[in-house]
Amino acid sequence: MITSFTIATERHEPSEPPRSVAGVEVRGLDFSYGPARTGEVPRPVLAGVSLSLEPGELVALVGPNGCGKSTLLRLVAGLLRPAAGSIAIGDRPVDGPDPRVGLVFQAPRLLPWRSVLDNVAFPLELAGWARSARYERARELLLLVGMNGSEGERPHQLSGGMRQRAAIARALVLEPSVLLLDEPFSALDALTRDRLNLELQDLWRVTGSSTLLVTHSIPEAVFLADRVLVMSPRPGRIVAEVPIRLPRPRALDQLDAAIVSESAAAVRMHLEAEVAA
Amino acid sequence: MRLRSDRFQTGWIVAAAVLFVLLWQAIVIVGNFRPFVLPPPGSVGARFVQAWTDGTMERHVPTTLSEIVLGFGAGAALGVIVGYVLARSRFAERLLSPYIVAAQATPVLAIAPLLALWFGTGLLSKVIICSLIVFFPIAVATMVGIRSVDADLLEMCRAFRARPAQVLSKVEIPGALPSILGGFRVGVTLAVIGAIVGEWAGGEQGLGVLINLARGSLFDTPLLFATLATIALIGVALYAAIALLERRLVGARG
Numbered sequence: 001m002i003t004s005f006t007i008a009t010e011r012h013e014p015s016e017p018p019r020s021v022a023g024v025e026v027r028g029l030d031f032s033y034g035p036a037r038t039g040e041v042p043r044p045v046l047a048g049v050s051l052s053l054e055p056g057e058l059v060a061l062v063g064p065n066g067c068g069k070s071t072l073l074r075l076v077a078g079l080l081r082p083a084a085g086s087i088a089i090g091d092r093p094v095d096g097p098d099p100r101v102g103l104v105f106q107a108p109r110l111l112p113w114r115s116v117l118d119n120v121a122f123p124l125e126l127a128g129w130a131r132s133a134r135y136e137r138a139r140e141l142l143l144l145v146g147m148n149g150s151e152g153e154r155p156h157q158l159s160g161g162m163r164q165r166a167a168i169a170r171a172l173v174l175e176p177s178v179l180l181l182d183e184p185f186s187a188l189d190a191l192t193r194d195r196l197n198l199e200l201q202d203l204w205r206v207t208g209s210s211t212l213l214v215t216h217s218i219p220e221a222v223f224l225a226d227r228v229l230v231m232s233p234r235p236g237r238i239v240a241e242v243p244i245r246l247p248r249p250r251a252l253d254q255l256d257a258a259i260v261s262e263s264a265a266a267v268r269m270h271l272e273a274e275v276a277a
Numbered sequence: 278m279r280l281r282s283d284r285f286q287t288g289w290i291v292a293a294a295v296l297f298v299l300l301w302q303a304i305v306i307v308g309n310f311r312p313f314v315l316p317p318p319g320s321v322g323a324r325f326v327q328a329w330t331d332g333t334m335e336r337h338v339p340t341t342l343s344e345i346v347l348g349f350g351a352g353a354a355l356g357v358i359v360g361y362v363l364a365r366s367r368f369a370e371r372l373l374s375p376y377i378v379a380a381q382a383t384p385v386l387a388i389a390p391l392l393a394l395w396f397g398t399g400l401l402s403k404v405i406i407c408s409l410i411v412f413f414p415i416a417v418a419t420m421v422g423i424r425s426v427d428a429d430l431l432e433m434c435r436a437f438r439a440r441p442a443q444v445l446s447k448v449e450i451p452g453a454l455p456s457i458l459g460g461f462r463v464g465v466t467l468a469v470i471g472a473i474v475g476e477w478a479g480g481e482q483g484l485g486v487l488i489n490l491a492r493g494s495l496f497d498t499p500l501l502f503a504t505l506a507t508i509a510l511i512g513v514a515l516y517a518a519i520a521l522l523e524r525r526l527v528g529a530r531g
Contacts, residue, residue: 077436097438109433113451113527123437125447174437 021208022090022100022177024053024076029085031071045071047235049085053178058204058211060221062267063231064275069214072236073180076212077101089178099127102176102209106183108163110155110170116142117151120169127174141169144203161192168200172207179209186216194252197223201249218271222263223250230270240270316499324499325506333487333500334507340482341472342511344400348407349468349515353461356412360419360457361449370420381413385471389478403475403483410471411464418460422453458523465519469512484508 029049032042045068053059063069074080076087078098087094089101110119117138118125124134142148145165155163164184171179181200185193197220204211204224215221221228222244230240244263246254254260298318304310305317312320328334359377363370389406396402426449434444450457476485484504491501 079432079436097435099438101436103433103436105429105433107429109427109429111430111448111451113454122447126434126437126439126443 021055021210023055023057023210024051024178024212025086025088026051026072026076027086029072029075029087030083031068031075031080032083044235046075046082047237049236049238051229051238053210053212055177056208056210057226058213058224060213060215060225060228061231062215062218062221062228062271063236064233064271065216067231067233068236069231070182072231073103073182073212073214076178077103077180099174100177102171102174102179104164104167104171104179104181104184106186108155108167110163110166112155115152115154116147116158116166119155119166120173122170123174138169138173141173142166144172144206145169146199159192160188161196164188164196165199168203172203172209175207176209179204179207179211181211181213181215183214183216185220193217193220198252200224205249218264218267219255219260221267222246222260223252223255228263228267230267230274232274239274240267242266242270313496313498316502320499321502321506324497325503328500328503328507337482337484337487337504338507338511340400340480341476341484341508344403344407344472344475344483345465345468345511345515347400348404348471349411349465351404352408352411352468353415353464355408356415356460356464357419357457359412360416360460361423361445363416364420364423377413377416380409385410385474389474392475393479398479398481402478403472403480406475406478407468407471410467414463414467415457415460418456418463419453422456422460423449425456426452455523455527458519458527461519462516462523465515466512469508469515473508484511 027050029046030044031046032044049068049072051059061069061072071080075082076094078087078094078096078101089098094101110116111122114122117135120141121129121134121138124137129137139148139151142151145168147162147165147169150158150162150166155166158166168184184200185196188196201224213221213224218228225244228242228244229238230242231237232239242263246257246259246263301318305315308315316324359373363373385406388409389402392402392405396405430448430452431444434448439447472483473485473488476483477489480486484507487504488501491497491504
């Protein structure tokens with residue numbers, strides 16, 4: 001797996017320097033929903049959010065419903081513009097949908113009339129890659145997520161877990177230096193979810209992308225992340241940071257280890273304090 | 278299994294057609310209708326074959342068919358464009374829809390003579406009538422189809438930096454295609470009506486003209502029926518062509 005990915009990088013972008021993984025720097029972010037035209041009072045969603053991702057770090061973001069986690073992710077992806085504050089990936093600011101970002105949504109959002117291969121190749125097609133090059137690249141990604149053999153299938157023929165694997169392959173196809181995941185496994189059953197968490201850990205180790213994972217699940221956050229950030233209810237702020245000092249690669253049976261339950265308890269305590277406040 | 282069920286269906290379709298002809302014959306016999314009121318199926322069939330072999334249909338069918346095809350093409354193209362604009366711009370919808378609905382509510386039968394007056398009794402006036410009548414259902418179907426495209430897919434496109442033209446050709450049009458083709462199905466049958474009405478309002482050739490000839494000057498009721506059958510066949514064939522196109526374009530979806 002590792003080899004195929006590296007070879008792919010060299011073959012398709014010979015002129016580019018080796019990809020340097022960039023971190024993310026978010027400073028004093030404010031954001032409100034509320035149409036200015038109708039004179040409606042804006043509802044603040046985020047108030048002074050600051051966070052940073054070290055290059056190659058995996059950070060999980062947990063918080064109560066509606067605290068603005070997904071909004072924060074959309075801001076980092078450049079899909080929304082902040083009212084105040086700054087976002088930078090590496091040393092360049094984010095000022096619109098950014099090619100350095102790969103985004104995975106809660107629903108797979110595959111095009112139902114396209115095959116799996118054409119869905120994974122979609123970002124390459126938009127970027128103007130030639131057909132044979134983008135198919136070759138998409139096949140490598142399908143191999144990476146364990147979906148070789150499903151190239152010709154349509155999304156409706158796949159299980160929920162397979163669809164989300166395809167969506168992850170699509171997000172990685174342009175080799176983003178930052179991977180943003182918006183509750184990617186929340187619609188899946190528990191067993192599939194565990195498996196995909198394991199696979200996500202492997203993918204993250206192979207690609208080395210800085211990764212920000214929004215999740216509802218404290219075990220998921222603790223299992224995957226280097227650090228867990230806890231957000232307050234709306235307007236959202238980062239109120240706590242829990243480092244997870246668990247060696248990698250992590251295995252599912254480690255979820256019973258004392259350090260895991262301590263970390264989970266710490267995250268839960270911060271969350272409950274926020275909801276009660 | 279599939280083959281057997283197909284054969285089973287074909288059997289019923291043939292049986293229904295035979296029953297239709299028998300019923301027709303029975304009505305002629307029981308009602309004792311004279312041939313110029315309701316000709317028996319046998320004489321209509323013979324007249325149909327004769328009209329197709331003696332050059333009558335050869336003269337009139339291509340005229341009507343080209344009116345339908347050109348009118349449908351123009352009306353469908355315009356309908357898809359306007360339907361898209363209506364779907365994406367609230368302002369355009371508020372500005373244009375009263376006129377579009379009013380134009381649709383005015384009977385084509387009433388507009389046809391006016392169009393013949395303005396554009397003559399040649400091909401152009403019929404093409405205009407056909408495209409007018411085809412325009413509305415296709416514009417509405419396109420509008421509904423484009424609006425129904427999943428907003429989440431559009432956001433996904435934005436995240437992957439799709440240009441507006443790419444969103445249109447790769448997501449919006451394919452997403453709206455089932456609905457647009459539904460509009461085509463309705464439109465193509467209306468185009469047939471448009472062509473006949475246009476020919477009644479003035480024309481030298483075409484199946485509408487032939488109906489007038491058969492009824493008014495030739496007193497040839499079997500020919501009238503044979504012409505009606507030809508018009509119906511054209512409608513069925515065009516509808517089937519759209520259905521086939523639909524199956525090829527969207528049939529493989531889930």
